[in-house]
Amino acid sequence: MKQLGDIAGVFAYLSLLTVGGGMAAFPELKTLTVDVHHWLTFPTLLHFYSLGQLAPGPNMMMVASIGAVVAGVPGALVALVAFFLPTGLLTFAIGRLWMHLGTWRWRPAIQAGLGSVSVGLVLAGAIIMGRGVLNGVLYVAIAITVFLLLFKSKINPAYPIVSSGLIALGAHYL
Amino acid sequence: MTDPSTTAAEPRPSLAKVFWVFLVLGATSLGGGVVGYLRTGLVVRQRWLDDTAFVELLSISQTLPGLNATNMAILVGDRLRGGWGALLATLGMCLPSAVLMTAAAFAYDIGGDSAASKAFLHGIAAGALGLVLVVMVQLGSRVLKSAADYVFVLATAGAVAGLGISVPYALLAAGAVAIWWHRPRRNGDR
Numbered sequence: 001m002k003q004l005g006d007i008a009g010v011f012a013y014l015s016l017l018t019v020g021g022g023m024a025a026f027p028e029l030k031t032l033t034v035d036v037h038h039w040l041t042f043p044t045l046l047h048f049y050s051l052g053q054l055a056p057g058p059n060m061m062m063v064a065s066i067g068a069v070v071a072g073v074p075g076a077l078v079a080l081v082a083f084f085l086p087t088g089l090l091t092f093a094i095g096r097l098w099m100h101l102g103t104w105r106w107r108p109a110i111q112a113g114l115g116s117v118s119v120g121l122v123l124a125g126a127i128i129m130g131r132g133v134l135n136g137v138l139y140v141a142i143a144i145t146v147f148l149l150l151f152k153s154k155i156n157p158a159y160p161i162v163s164s165g166l167i168a169l170g171a172h173y174l
Numbered sequence: 175m176t177d178p179s180t181t182a183a184e185p186r187p188s189l190a191k192v193f194w195v196f197l198v199l200g201a202t203s204l205g206g207g208v209v210g211y212l213r214t215g216l217v218v219r220q221r222w223l224d225d226t227a228f229v230e231l232l233s234i235s236q237t238l239p240g241l242n243a244t245n246m247a248i249l250v251g252d253r254l255r256g257g258w259g260a261l262l263a264t265l266g267m268c269l270p271s272a273v274l275m276t277a278a279a280f281a282y283d284i285g286g287d288s289a290a291s292k293a294f295l296h297g298i299a300a301g302a303l304g305l306v307l308v309v310m311v312q313l314g315s316r317v318l319k320s321a322a323d324y325v326f327v328l329a330t331a332g333a334v335a336g337l338g339i340s341v342p343y344a345l346l347a348a349g350a351v352a353i354w355w356h357r358p359r360r361n362g363d364r
Contacts (some may be wrong), residue, residue: 061309068279087240113353115317120330146304161301168297
């Protein structure tokens with residue numbers, strides 16, 4: 001029971017940090033699940049995060065994986081509800097209110113201000129992720145190639161990401 | 175629940191239809207570009223929203239905490255069918271990948287420790303990092319307008335990734351300064 005409570009607390013808290021996308025919560029996600037609670041190792045977290053990018057739907061469903069690692073299917077359910085319910089209710093309420101704020105003078109200021117901060121949080125998440133991932137020339141090359149490929153073309157990201165895994169697998173057997 | 179001002183181009187869909195459309199979106203939006211799939215599904219195919227309404231709801235989704243995919247499901251579901259619409263749209267959106275990622279955790283326990291699967295997953299992580307950077311650049315090109323905005327980006331990233339300041343403090347401090355910087359001015363539009 002204590003574990004389920006911890007899961008609920010951690011993911012409810014993390015959900016409030018996902019301003020501008022799931023990656024904004026990555027620094028705290030790493031701190032809480034790896035360093036504070038020792039639920040999983042940093043490489044495992046990176047693996048789940050990346051699998052989550054491949055899965056369809058919302059890109060942070062890997063919170064279910066972490067919940068499942070800690071406490072099985074109940075853990076996954078608790079993690080999901082904790083991660084989606086508080087922000088869901090907030091969005092529901094603000095969504096109704098926002099329509100009435102259409103001409104509020106501070107609205108563009110909040111959008112522009114939080115916009116740049118959330119890009120900063122995504123960058124912080126990418127840096128922390130990079131520290132765990134970029135531990136060899138091969139992985140640096142893969143990250144740069146996928147970046148350029150997705151930046152220049154409109155292909156489905158799933159293809160280059162799966163290819164990245166296959167290339168690393170091939171290199172493992174060489 | 176019933177708001178006459180939210181009339182869409184098509185008649186109001188049933189709750190079952192709302193759930194089904196979002197379930198299909200949740201099951202097929204492979205590869206992380208969920209916004210593109212949402213636009214195709216909601217604006218082009220179902221014609222539940224026009225592009226103006228879509229962009230408006232998307233900007234709310236991005237400003238508020240929560241993921242774009244689920245925030246959009248909530249806002250669109252609410253517009254179409256009120257509170258139940260929001261709930262069913264969100265459940266449909268989340269169900270497929272929730273099952274998939276829970277199963278992945280158990281599969282990882284069985285096969286994740288072998289050196290080969292570690293190499294594969296590490297390759298995927300490197301690819302996903304490339305994707306994160308692309309998303310950041312695209313988000314940035316839409317949001318960052320002045321030199322000050324870039325300063326806010328670097329200050330936030332430096333505080334969190336460099337100094338290890340925890341995200342809520344960085345978010346509140348940098349957010350407050352950035353919002354104040356963009357505050358409404360009396361003369362001139364910004």
